[in-house]
Amino acid sequence: MxxxxxxxxxxxxxxxxxxxxxxxxxxxxxxxxxxxxxxxxxxxxxxxxxxxxxxxxxxxxxxxxxxxxxxxxxxFKARGAFHAIEKLKQKPGWEEGGSERAKGVITHSSGNHASALALAATTSSIPAHIIMPTISSPLKIAATKSHHPTLVEVHYSGSTSTEREALTAEVQARTGAALIPPYDHxxxxxxxxxxxxxxxxxxxxxxxxxxxxxxxxxxxxxxxxxxxxxxxxxxxxxxxxxxxxxxxxxxxxxxxxxxxxxxxxxxxxxxxxxxxxxxxxxxxxxxxxxxxxxxxxxxxxxxxxxxxxxxxxxxxxxxxxxxxxxxxxxxxxxxxxxxxxxxxxxxxxxxxxxxxxxxxxxxxxxxxxxxxxxxxxx
Known part of the structure; x- marks a missing residue:
């Protein structure tokens, strides 16, 4: 767009x-x-x-x-995450029981967007794959995991953007999850x-x-x-x-x-x-x-x-x-x-x-x- x-x-x-x-x-x-x-x-x-x-x-x-x-x-990150999820739910395959919805969403973030997307996705019972650097704040890792015991899966990457994006691409290829970037969307x-x-x-x-x-x-x-x-x-x-x-x-x-x-x-x-x-x-x-x-x-x-x-x-x-x-x-x-x-x-x-x-x-x-x-x- x-x-x-x-x-x-x-x-x-x-x-x-x-x-x-x-x-x-x-x-x-x-x-x-x-x-x-x-x-x-x-x-x-x-x-x-x-x-x-x-x-x-x-x-x-x-x-x-x-x-x-x-x-x-x-x-504030909750605002963008909920909007992205609600917009996805308007697309074919994202209705309740839809094939795309079952694949979930994915993002890479070291902080607030990770937790925001985990909350927004699981509020609608959508799986969320979150790529977080191993150096992320323990507080923010714990907050991201806390939103759902089974629907949220945190994957740990290296600290550089190249490492985060590489792991995101790998997990996305395996799961088919829809990518929701942290800010440029x-x-x-x-x-x-x-x-x-x-x-x-x-x-x-x-x-x-x-x-x-x-x-x-x-x-x-x-x-x-x-x-x-x-x-x-x-x-x-x-x-x-x-x-x-x-x-x-x-x-x-x-x-x-x-x-x-x-x-x-x-x-x-x-x-x-x-x-x-x-x-x-x-x-x-x-x-x-x-x-x-x-x-x-x-x-x-x-x-x-x-x-x-x-x-x-x-x-x-x-x-x-x-x-x-x-x-x-x-x-x-x-x-x-x-x-x-x-x-x-x-x-x-x-x-x-x-x-x-x-x-x-x-x-x-x-x-x-x-x-x-x-x-x-x-």
Missing amino acids: SSEQLTRASVEEAHKLIKPFIHETPVLTSKTLDKIASTPRTAEELKGTEWEGQEPAKPVLRLHFKCENFQKIGA PDIICGQGTAALELVSQVGSGPRQLNAIITPCGGGGLLAGTALACSSSPSSGSSPSSAPKILVFGSEPSHQGADDASRGFRSGSRIPTVSSLTIADGLRTPLGKLNWEIIYERRLVADIYPVTEDQIRSALRLVMERMKLVVEPSAVVPLAVALYNEEFRRLVEREGGAKGWDLGIIFSGGNVSVEGLSKIFV
Whole structure:
């Protein structure tokens, strides 16, 4: 399917299909974090950065957090997985008792997509073959296995993408299972975009309207889906010109080249490989081809910004201490941009002026163990 065929209407249809299976997660705010985000950084804080010696940005920000850490399996990935399964069930052979359905589905993932697909498939009594690297988090392996004692089968691979894909092809050839990739797939993208669809509606039902949404970016499914969700007005009758424009931004860790999407966005060429051990482990994958088309070639994303490991740690600590929420490092990367990336903050100051911006931030998930958190803050 061409990316041009994917629109806001595609995301709206996905939402109708998966509503019985997902949570409409809450949107939370924090006066404390608004104040911190709206306070200019000091000269000392900018020391050693590319903005050292420059006038600090003075943005006014009101933050709205879409808490997908409260989603089923603890992450937004449930949305795309349920959508992909429900779309498959509409195809010949996927009805109850169908020959294709009996063969099941297959994917490769080290984390949240593995657990999400296992849940979505077994909810409809569909077998799921999950390829997971042996270095995957024990927490995420256990979560994936927990969804069904017999329908879920985990196959262990090497840690590289080449090894994962080779084993996936081997198991698929043996079982005939249908492949559902973790992020670069139309049904996955549209499913993930439903988080932004809800966020816009939830904030818009109050006294505020969003000016922008920023999401984490790994493979790009959530960012591409969000871009589609904000690409035009709702299909309820209002014209695109009458709907407020919501800008969409991405965010990435910069550690060891994990900011492939940001660098590709600026160079005009997708970077196909990433090798990084950033603490934002959900964002270690390269931007997918279909997602690149939506994000860059269709110009549906305004920009993508990187942040450092220390900035991610700082944002994570603030969320845990001030909001009393448990989220994984990947989830706070957008907040780190709003707090610490001067390029983004200057944009908000310039475009928002004295009124400022209402900024939606998608907390992508909360699957992190106590042991994992302790290692991050050592």
